[in-house]
Amino acid sequence: MGKKGVLLVNLGTPDSPSTADVRTYLNEFLMDPRVIDVNPVLRTLLVRGIIVPFRAPKSAKLYREIWSETTGSPLMHYSILQHEALKQRLGDEYMVELAMRYQNPTIESALNRLKDALVDEIQVIALFPQYASASTGSVYDKVMELILQWPTKPNISFVNSFHDNELMIATFAENGRKYNPESFDHVLFSFHGLPQRQLIKADHTHKHCLKVNDCCQTLTDTNKFCYSAQSHHTAKLIAEKLNIPKEKYTICFQSRLGNDPWVQPYTSEIVAKLAGEGKKSLLVFCPAFVADCLETVYEVTTEYGDEFKALGGDRVQLVESLNDSPTWIDALEKMVRENHI
Missing domain, CATH: 3.40.50.1400 (Rossmann fold)
Known part of the structure; x- marks a missing residue:
């Protein structure tokens, strides 16, 4: 053979x-x-x-x-x-x-x-x-x-x-654990963004997406192919692995292009909101990527880091991607x- x-x-x-x-x-x-x-x-x-x-x-x-x-x-x-x-x-x-x-x-x-x-x-x-x-x-x-x-x-x-692969979740958790998540004021799970219209197209029932309150919060048979629902599920599994309480983390989406509405909340707006609340340190996971890239190395560390500091925060720490773990x-x-x- x-x-x-x-x-x-x-x-x-x-x-x-x-x-x-x-x-x-x-x-x-x-x-x-x-x-x-x-x-x-x-x-x-x-x-x-x-x-x-x-x-x-x-x-x-x-x-x-x-x-x-x-x-x-x-x-x-x-x-x-x-x-x-x-x-x-x-x-x-x-x-x-x-x-x-x-x-x-x-x-x-x-x-x-x-x-x-x-x-x-x-x-x-x-x-x-x-x-x-x-x-x-x-x-x-x-x-x-x-x-x-x-x-x-x-x-x-x-x-x-x-999105729910146990060893993938374990790798992100291993990488995050090195930074002692409990020592940060807040944790972000920042995913690559998509236009909202693409989520709507993925809803084959035409009755669920954006019509059911908090429809992405829980993965079900109805939304199992939804990018946002899968992203929420990934973040929750990593948070559970690291014992991060729900009130201490936020799921958000980055890298918008154009003026059409994209999946929300936007990472940039969450960073500004947390700075306004007096948060000083953020730990950021980017679980949509299996390898570090422009969106992780530069967008999170430099762009969001600079924005956060300009608004009174002290530091934004990126958790490296899966890379060659x-x-x-x-x-x-x-x-x-x-x-x-």
Whole structure:
């Protein structure tokens, strides 16, 4: 029998922090119809005419702040380490490839390597703990678009989400425990934001999302595919693992784009609110990311840190992401072995 194939897919990163490479990355990312889910003509006008020309130089400057001359972007660095560690764990029975949804290494090149190796099956793990149409859904689309062109197709499986994975929760708890959460005035679980319209689209009943009070607070059969509900569930599991009482933590969402309403509460507003209440120290988890990136290393540590201090706070401490933690590699290994076809 041939090998089993595993494809790890993370979001992506520019090839370099140059404005040209950031512009290329943003164009590919934001032109994805699952990311900006509006009329194609409007999306093109917005992305290529307004967003990217203004955002690329600013984003390039931010990428330069976190870029390492030796390892590049944190997201790429830790994705490579995860890939290498998982290959070692799984051994010769498996062939493991790494790809990025946007930019390099491409999903197409990784799939072609698996195809050329004649693997018996391919298990796709989109490295986003909580399912969202704009992340995991987009990876599914791209993988199937490419495989549909193959004359012969191996068995394909997808890991839909792992928002409640015990070993993933344990890794975030391990990372947070090092900072003594009880010593901070408040704890934030800050997730990547999404437009509210995408949550509404994900409500197949058309009767639940935004129509039921606090509908995301508890994960149920009705909202089990909802990104916000899954995010709340992840945060609660980490908080329970660390014995953080409910009144001492807040679940919030960062990285808004445009003027449409996004999932709330917004992290920036919560940071300002807590500073106004006299809180001096914040511990911040970012459980939507399996590897540190611009949104964790810069947005939380620098942007929110500076905002908090300007409003009277003393410090914002980021809890590092899963990165190359051995417990997280345990989680990936178990995920692969238990979910293969």
